[in-house]
Amino acid sequence: MTPSRRRLALLAAAATVALTGAAAGPAQAEPPPDAPEQLDNGDFSAGVSPWFSYGTGTLGVTDGRLCTTVPGGLANPWDAGIGQDGVPLVAGAEYTLGFDVSATPGTAVKAVLQLGSAPYTTYASVDATATGTPARVQKTFTVSDENPAAQLIFQVGGSAAEQTVCLDNVSLRGGNPPEPYVPDTGPRVRVNQVGYLPGGPKHATLVTDATETLPWQLRAASGDVVASGDTTPRGVDAASGQNVHTIDFSAYRAPTAGLTLTADGETSHPFDVSGALYDRLRSDAVQFFYAQRSGITIDGDLLGEEYARPAGHVGVAPNQGDTEVPCQPGVCDYTLDVRGGWYDAGDHGKYVVNGGIATYQLLSTFERTKTAATADGGAALGDNTLRVPERGNGVPDILDEARWELEFLLRMQVPAGKPLAGMAHHKIHDRQWTGLPLQPQDDPQPRELHPPSTAATLNLAAVAAQCARLFAPYDAAFAGRCLTAAKTAYAAAEANPDRYASPTDSTGGGAYDDTDVTDEFYWAAAELYLTTGAAAYLADVTASPHHTGDVFDARGFGWQGVAALGRLDLATVPSGLPAAERSRIRASVTAAADAHLAEIGRQAYGLPLPGDAGSYFWGGNSNVVNNAVVLATAFDLTGDTTYRDGAVQAMDYILGRNALNISYVTGWGEHAAENQHSRIFAHQLDPDLPKPPVGSLAGGPNAALQDPFAAQLLAGCKPMFCYVDDINSYATNEVAINWNSALTWIASFLADQGDAGAVPPASCAVTYTTHGSWPGGFTTQVTVRNTGTAAVDGWRLRFAFTVDQKVGHAWSAKVTQSGATVTATDQSWNARIKPGGSVTFGFNGSTGSGANPTPSLFTLNGRPCTS
Numbered sequence: 026m027t028p029s030r031r032r033l034a035l036l037a038a039a040a041t042v043a044l045t046g047a048a049a050g051p052a053q054a055e056p057p058p059d060a061p062e063q064l065d066n067g068d069f070s071a072g073v074s075p076w077f078s079y080g081t082g083t084l085g086v087t088d089g090r091l092c093t094t095v096p097g098g099l100a101n102p103w104d105a106g107i108g109q110d111g112v113p114l115v116a117g118a119e120y121t122l123g124f125d126v127s128a129t130p131g132t133a134v135k136a137v138l139q140l141g142s143a144p145y146t147t148y149a150s151v152d153a154t155a156t157g158t159p160a161r162v163q164k165t166f167t168v169s170d171e172n173p174a175a176q177l178i179f180q181v182g183g184s185a186a187e188q189t190v191c192l193d194n195v196s197l198r199g200g201n202p203p204e205p206y207v208p209d210t211g212p213r214v215r216v217n218q219v220g221y222l223p224g225g226p227k228h229a230t231l232v233t234d235a236t237e238t239l240p241w242q243l244r245a246a247s248g249d250v251v252a253s254g255d256t257t258p259r260g261v262d263a264a265s266g267q268n269v270h271t272i273d274f275s276a277y278r279a280p281t282a283g284l285t286l287t288a289d290g291e292t293s294h295p296f297d298v299s300g301a302l303y304d305r306l307r308s309d310a311v312q313f314f315y316a317q318r319s320g321i322t323i324d325g326d327l328l329g330e331e332y333a334r335p336a337g338h339v340g341v342a343p344n345q346g347d348t349e350v351p352c353q354p355g356v357c358d359y360t361l362d363v364r365g366g367w368y369d370a371g372d373h374g375k376y377v378v379n380g381g382i383a384t385y386q387l388l389s390t391f392e393r394t395k396t397a398a399t400a401d402g403g404a405a406l407g408d409n410t411l412r413v414p415e416r417g418n419g420v421p422d423i424l425d426e427a428r429w430e431l432e433f434l435l436r437m438q439v440p441a442g443k444p445l446a447g448m449a450h451h452k453i454h455d456r457q458w459t460g461l462p463l464q465p466q467d468d469p470q471p472r473e474l475h476p477p478s479t480a481a482t483l484n485l486a487a488v489a490a491q492c493a494r495l496f497a498p499y500d501a502a503f504a505g506r507c508l509t510a511a512k513t514a515y516a517a518a519e520a521n522p523d524r525y526a527s528p529t530d531s532t533g534g535g536a537y538d539d540t541d542v543t544d545e546f547y548w549a550a551a552e553l554y555l556t557t558g559a560a561a562y563l564a565d566v567t568a569s570p571h572h573t574g575d576v577f578d579a580r581g582f583g584w585q586g587v588a589a590l591g592r593l594d595l596a597t598v599p600s601g602l603p604a605a606e607r608s609r610i611r612a613s614v615t616a617a618a619d620a621h622l623a624e625i626g627r628q629a630y631g632l633p634l635p636g637d638a639g640s641y642f643w644g645g646n647s648n649v650v651n652n653a654v655v656l657a658t659a660f661d662l663t664g665d666t667t668y669r670d671g672a673v674q675a676m677d678y679i680l681g682r683n684a685l686n687i688s689y690v691t692g693w694g695e696h697a698a699e700n701q702h703s704r705i706f707a708h709q710l711d712p713d714l715p716k717p718p719v720g721s722l723a724g725g726p727n728a729a730l731q732d733p734f735a736a737q738l739l740a741g742c743k744p745m746f747c748y749v750d751d752i753n754s755y756a757t758n759e760v761a762i763n764w765n766s767a768l769t770w771i772a773s774f775l776a777d778q779g780d781a782g783a784v785p786p787a788s789c790a791v792t793y794t795t796h797g798s799w800p801g802g803f804t805t806q807v808t809v810r811n812t813g814t815a816a817v818d819g820w821r822l823r824f825a826f827t828v829d830q831k832v833g834h835a836w837s838a839k840v841t842q843s844g845a846t847v848t849a850t851d852q853s854w855n856a857r858i859k860p861g862g863s864v865t866f867g868f869n870g871s872t873g874s875g876a877n878p879t880p881s882l883f884t885l886n887g888r889p890c891t892s
Contacts, residue, residue, distance in 0.1 A: 056119050056165070056199035063112055063120070064177065065733050067195040075733045079457045080105030080182060081190075083532055090125075090159075092191040095132075095181050102135055105182035107192065110141055111733035111753055113200065114148060116171040120199030123163035124179075127191050128155035132184040138168070138197075141176030142461055142710040148175060155190065168200075174734055174753045206738045208746065211686045211696055213291040214272070215630070218681035218694030219306075220297035222781035223280055226670045227298070229272040230630050230682055231256055233289045241272050246283030246295070252276065256288060262629040264636035265684035266743040269629045280780075294681065294695035300780035306693065306772040307405060309720025312412045313765040314387070314426050316705075316718045319375065319433075319465060320347060320364040327412045331715040334705075337465020338373070338472065339364065345471050350453055352474040359443060361474060363453050366433025370761040371461075371703040373468055374454030374534035377437055378526075379763050380430050381484025382584045386766035387427040388491050389594070390773050395825035395845065396597050396882050397661040398784075398889035399777040402823060402846055406773065420499045421844075423769075428503070430762075431492050434485050435510050439477055439517075447517030448477035449485040451526045454534030461752065462707030462714055470533070478526045479518050483545035486514035487590070490552035494875055497829035498844040501873070504829065508556065508874065515549055515562075522546075537584070544588035547571040551591035555598045556828060558876030563602075566595070577617030577655060579624065580640050581648025584763055589651075593658055599827045599878040611662050618659035621652050622671045630745070632678040633671065638728040641744035643756055646689050646725030647764035649675055650771050657774045664784045673781065676771065679722075684745040690768065692719030698750045702759040709752040717760055722768045723750070724759050731756035788813030789890035791822070791883040803830075803870050803877055807849070809885060810863040817858040817886070822849045824883045828875025838866035 065075055069091045073084045082094035084107070095105045114120075126134055134153045140146040148170055153162040177197065181190050213232040221227040233239065236258055243252040256270035272286060279298065286293040316323065316332055325333030340346030349360045366375045367383070394403030403421060404410075411422035418425065437449045455470035489511035497504040528538040539545075547569040554562035566572055576588035595602065596611045621633035633652040634640045642648075653675035660668035681688045681696070688694030691701070699716045700709045701724075706717040726748040730736040734753035739746070748757045792808040811817050822838075826845045838849040855864045870877075883890045 056121055060121075060198045061200065061202050063114075063197040063200060064109060064195060065736070069193065075111075076107060076109050077458055078105070078107045079459070081107065081457075087191070090191040090193040092189060095184065095188045095190055097185050097187040099182035099184070102133065102180040102183040103178075106178045106180050107190070108176055108178040109733065110174065110176050111737060112138065112175040112177050112197065113737065114138070114168045114170065114172045114175045115200040116169060117167065118200040119165060119167050120149070120197055121163060121165045122149070122151055122197050123161065124195040125159050125161050125193040126153055126155045126179075127157060127159040128181075129157045129189045130186055131156045132181065132188045132190070134190070135180040136162075137178045137180060139176055139178060140172065141174070142707075146170065148172070159191070159193065161194075174751075206749075208685055208749070210684070212293050214286050214288055214293035215682045215684075215686050216286060216293045216296050217677040218294045218296055218688050218696065220284075220299055220302050222302060222673060222775075222778060223278045223298055223300055224783070225275075225673045225778070225781035227273070227275045227277065228631055228674060228677065228682070229274070229286050229293065231270040231272055231288045231291070232267045232684075233270060234268060235270070235289060236268070239270060239289050241274075241286060241288035243274050243277055244285050244287060245281060251279070251281070251284075259629040262636065262684075264628070264630070264641070264743065265745040267684060271629065294686070303772055303775035304405075306690070306720060307769075307776040308411050309692070309718075310722075310765055310769040310772045311387075311423060311426055311720075312718055313721050313760070314367055314429070314762065315413055317367040317762060318429055319366050319368055319373075321414075321429075324414055327414065328718060329715070332718060334464060335466045338468065341466065343467060343469040344465075345469070347453065347472055350472050350474050352450075353476070356474065356476050357439075357443065359440065361436060361440075361450070363433060363436045363474070365436070366430050367762050368465065368705070369535075371701070371755060371759045372454065372534060373459070373463075373465055373704065374452060375433060376452040376454075376535065376537050377434060377449050377481035378451070378478075378484050378537050378539065379584050379761070380434055381481075381488050382587060382590070383762040383766040384427050384430045384434065384488045385491060385590055386763070386770050387423055388488065388495055390770045391421055391423045391427075392491070392495060392594075392598065393661065393770075393774070395827070395880075396599070397777070398664070398882060398884070399661070399779075401777065402825070402884070405776065424495060424499065427492075428496075431488065431507065434488065435506065437481070438485060438510055438514065445477050445517065445521060445524075447482070447513040448479075448521060448524070449481040449514060450474045451476060451478040451481045452534060452537065457533045459704065461702075461704050462711050463704040464714075465705065473533075475530060476526070477521075477524060479522055479524045479542045480526065480539045480545050482514045482518040482521075483542060483549040484587075486511045486518065486549040487545070487552045487587075489514065490549070490556045491594075494556040494828040497873065497875060498826070501829065511549075511553060511556075515553060518546070518549070539585050543569065544571055544576070544586055548587045548591035551595050555594060555600050556875055558601055558878070566591070575613075577613070577620070579620065579635055580642075581634065581651040583644065583648060583651070589655070593655070596662060597658060597881075599881045601876065601878050614655065615659045615663060615668070618656045618668050618671065621656055622667065625671055625674055630678055630683055631674045632683075633675050636744070638744045641726045641728040641747060643727050643729070643731065644724045644759075644761060644764055645727065646679060646722060647761070647767045649678060649725075650722075650764075650767040653771050654767065654774075657771060666781075666784060669778065669781065672771065672774065673778075676775065684743070685748060687748075687750065689723045689725055691717045691721040691723075698723040698758065700750050700752045700758065702752050702755040706760075707752060720765070720768070721760050722764045723748075724757060724761065724764060727757045729756070785888070787889060787891045789817075789885040789888065791885075791890045791892045793824075793879050793883070793892065795877070795879070798877065801871055803872060804867065805870060806865060806867040808863050808865045809858065809890070811858040811860055812891075814860055816860060819856045819886075820851045820858060820864070821886050822883060823847065824880040826880065827878055829873035830875075830877055831871045833869040833871060835868035836866060837864070840866070840868050
């Protein structure tokens, strides 16, 4: 999610350069006076953006000029440069390139219009000799090749002496005015291109000029009409600017492949009605994380041969490695081994605050299986279920994937004995921005640790605490490491509550700045309380203003606002909270879900996000999904299917029911995104490289248009149209780990819903009473009552512990444990439970250092009980 830009993939060093003038070439005919300007911010009145540099010092504006320092001794002119991406060129058109340039003490400068990736084809170039006196350079030329997103680079390397180079009044005029961009939106009937669950809601959107109802028909692949009805006019949708109607065909429930909807002379993309729609998406969404792994060879047998690659950033040339990374100058006097983890987004940076929420959501996807009635105890997320190299090790595969990032996050902690010990470094990435495409193993840039921050430290505390309780049944030593790191980090954050990441620290990687960390404190305290049960952490939870505040924004939650994460876990994870307090917390989740349902009803495209431009922002698709997570959690808490229906409708938008008629998930749907911004998956720039792996979520429409390519192409767009499936648009079309973590959570939820039928009433009730506890142990009695109308002949009760509890001696039942899951089965003499009857069994258990709350989900013969 970092604002990465296309850069030359060249070895670079540092230097200072200023561009201001040089001798002009031969006189040529110039474009007419009204010829369009093709560069943005050429007078630098708006600061540095969107200009970038590599191999130089930091860019800055001095006396209205763009200036930087260029080190001496660089071997080649192209070893340092200043540039701008997204420059449109029209074949056969005439252009005039002009600029003012100066350099002290003086150097040669070459301006090159080129292809921004290998083989870096040159379209035109201008040579200049820059001195301490600014001079104007200008040249007119004809471009032979078409390129809607060329690159202008001022090559400023190659001088023996260090230079200060400055540029001003940079202009490229000419070419034809760009043709208005009109996206191909396909048929005017917009559907979830994957399909619909048989018992779930089934809505589509028709784009039409008609203001009265219109007939619609649902057809099988054979052409037979299987359902029909009339549309509901909705008027003009603010987010898209379209006049639309809604088609509701929810009454059709038969599992069918290859269906289409026809209305107003248009026929939709085909789709299915099936209870198995999302089974594969669960694993596809997770495989994105393996594809983003740093420090490990990627196995083509797991993802496909096109994705195989050597380990990146392990110190093998040209990498300078992540095994011994120094800090930025003046930050620390040590190096850290910060191998592993996931590359954050389209760049090669690794960021603790984004890794935190992404890891949380993978861990939460697993933790939900302990408390959600539809999750089948996590069978679909267990060992040997996902495409990860650690499969077969006895640990649930999704925990294996999360551990790859957890190990990295632990390595980012400041060592004992050092200043700020226990805090976490905010991020680690390249010293300078690199170009597209660039495979991780080919990255030549030095890597640097950036200063510790309170936000990063609390992210580490939160997910390490979550790690401690979830890994305890599988790897006690690792769980212990996590808990120690979590407690240490939380104490360090309390001692340093206002160390904020700098908003200007964005060279070579995103800043990820955040000056309000009260939400991080709340989240971390909540996770530590849920894991340990300690009163001190509970006191911090209840003292936080977020504990009784509204933490669920209408526009969703993300890495910068994480109070919702703490609230969701306090609502779902078993704990010692008083019943009334737990009920209040759960009510806040359902209240937020009610608000999202109301928004779905207001939005003609049925998404749980307001329709104003401010709701369409960088990575907004993940916020849509996170609001669906709130809806899904409300369903898990209540069993009310209206919440499940809301979560399903939110995914309709993601998978094609939107103004652009595009699925934002690669490989899912008839017309899906496939050119997301990424250095690794850069097929659009290099056919030898793969597209993003199936299951990759694009950031989505962004009305702010924060990259030059989108800004030029989509100027004036209605919010839902502010997206383009092009690798150059990092502000609308990047991938990111925290977007795919949201997709992972909701995909797993949807896959668990089967045909999304009615929720049957419970026919059993369980009373779980701990009669005594002591340091390291407890005694519990469980009573199972048959509240149904038929006798139970043979019973199997299942529940899951929260942390590291273990069952010991049991009586009146055969009790076994696998991981955190406990299964109790009948004895021959108590196998039958008559209607209204009950059986009771008990056991002694042991506890480690964690909490020992009453489990919240009990299933009898696979059916959930009340408790």
